[in-house]
Amino acid sequence: MSGHISSKSAAAILGKMELLLPDLEALYKDVHAHPELSMQETRTAGIAANSLKKAGYEVTTGVGKTGVVGLLRNGEGPTVMLRADMDALPIAENTGLAYASEITATDGEGNTVPVGHMCGHDMHVAWLVGAATLLSQSRDGWKGTLLVVFQPGEETAQGAQAMIDDGLLERFPAPDVVLGQHVMVGPAGTVAGSAGPITSSADSLQIRLFGRGAHGSMPQASIDPVVMAAAIVLRLQTIVSREIAAMDSAVVTVGVLQAGTKENVIPDEALIKLNVRTFDAGVRKHVLEAIERIVNAEAEASGAPRKPEITPLDRYPLNVNDEVASNRIATAFRGYFPPDRVKHTGPAPASEDFGCFGTAWQVPSVFWFVGGNDPEEYARAKATGKLNELPVNHSPQFAPVLHPTLETGVEALVVGVLAWIGTT
Template identity: 70%
Template sequence: MTANQKGGNDTLLAGLAGLLPDLEQVYADIHAHPELSMQEKRTADLVAKRLRQTGFEVTAGVGKTGVVGLLKNGDGPVVMLRADMDALPVQEATGVPYASKVTATDAEGHTVPVMHACGHDMHVTWLLGAAAVLAQTRAAWKGTVMAVFQPAEETAAGAQAMIDDGLFKRFPKPEVVLGQHVMVGPAGALGGRVGTITSAADSFQVRLFGRGAHGSMPQASIDPVVMAASVVLRLQTIVARELAPAESAVVTVGALQAGTKENVIPDEAIIKLNVRTFDEGVRARVLAAITRIVNAEAAASGAPKPPEITPLDRYPMASNDQEATERLAAVFREHFSQERVHEVGPASASEDFGSFGTQWGVPSVFWFVGGTDPEVYAKAKAANRLNEIPSNHNPHFLPVLHPTLETGVEAMVVAARAWLVAG
């Protein structure tokens, strides 16, 4: 970063402190009104209204509930900034005054609690803050800022829905795609890396078929509960016994559903599982092993028909472009200091952010922003108890408001400024 660039960032961010009280209210409002994937209408309306107020040209309803805002400011590169908007079917347990009390109907018709348990409310607030900063400081830069508020990241459907709805045809092609995510880590710190940043993810439903009977006459049954239990245990051996120690994968069974009464052996069982991998060859071997194990256990049990294995969702592996990531790391270290910017390993979490850059054929960079009280994090680390800090998707997950809020806004503005032409 040159001295002029650093001075330019200082100019851009001079008014951020004055925006923080309003952004705090926006964050609390979004947090208290979470919406499930592809149901983000209220959030999208709030986003569209605020973007228009700051001078953006707004297109709503992209990929059903997605919002795209363009701020054209003379000749220069197009920089795309992305935030995701959806929440999770989780019952909030944070106890804060703005905690969610919302329930909604999910895609399967069930009434579920809803919570921003992954920090997407913070992501939306960050991008709204960055948009406001850039709109207020147009004299300091040239180019086009494209703010993309994406639905349905949690179901891996939102990025593709926006792409399928003509994102690449209806809007200018960016020179770079930038995004960030709040995670467990000291608030105010940033982490990233060249190459793989988040894992690929595959989710499946396995339906196992048996033969029902009275609990007192197990000999008349083909018990799908025992079958399912055997499958769950055997699946654990894929990582433990079929992959080399240097290879990485996660196989998680998140749901096992069977039966309704203790003295009735049901006639089927449902397993839902999730797989995370960092290598396409490892992914292929793990998925093949799952199919082999499921079918073999069913056959060993004498199942009346083969299991049904149904894909639920698929996240591609996200990879950061080397040149763009190195440029971003340099400007982050100059702006935030060396101590606050860290190189991290690939995260086993997954994201559909990478679809934008990969399918558009442009470099993309994704990084993490810490959201944990630094003192709490330091004490947990010293006691070797980091795994006890509530992480994303936990009912107690709640980023500390400051300095998480201002760090994310600053990071997005500084990142955009690394490509935008000086005014």
């Protein structure tokens, strides 16, 4: 197999999508309206498994708790793995869609929380079901093996590793390449990617600060953890602005600052939760060490009775696209899509555990982005300097336009697969 596929061959397979599209749209709306939290994706996994069984795949469920793996053997040839994540977020949806989520669920800490597909994983599920179905319906057009993976727990960095720990590498054939994609802000109908780092590494930390509580009218009797926390939050901003070189990149975001229960009570403790994004191992090391240095120094300056507790919460690895495989995907995309629909993009500060699969199997992986915004709306926002006002992933208003986002994601997966298993 040469791995090269003509646009005519891709078009022949994708020509069947029109008949499939109503079912895919219904599936997408169903999954969107019934989101599930990380590692709780039982209903979504059932939909994925049933879709694969209907398409003729060997299906294994419960991999890494709720993961689903489909295997389709179609003669001698390369093995290609396709991956989609399934989990939603503890966010109340505010899109106004007719099929908007009204779901609540119990999170890992026992809290009742709203749940919404505010990162587009519902679209990812529909894309992969569509691509897997079309490729199965067109087995006379390619030779090889498809390994289709519906992964849980991406939002908590648990799912990929959970599937690996549950014997993914031993139970299924090793792929020659791992492919994945994500809906992002960008004109719907476009695909974008690049070789090298494509999503950042991420570290989440919890910082527990200790003070001495007192009446609000008697601050002299206290060691105020609120002031301590405020000083730390402000000082953390200087890591990126004053310690990281201009040609490097890092993000430090404090997402949680909690202290106290009443306005006239100085509490004993304060809690900070923060997130770090980096694209370089050395920069990552420097940022994490700077956080520890600043937190401990501010606590000591405040006269804290105990050193702060700094606890890692989760970590995402740096996701690096293999150069040769990325160029192969780009060539395939340019051979199928019109030139204005294939974009080059730099690395995104978002993070993904997708890269765990390629690393574990020690094979190339490629990850790319699919635009989800109405093209005219996106063009207006860009022309007026208001791109930052468009709802991004994890926003309560994030809602990809259904068409042509749905079609484009299916097209990209099929074309990507055919770059390896297509016949000439």
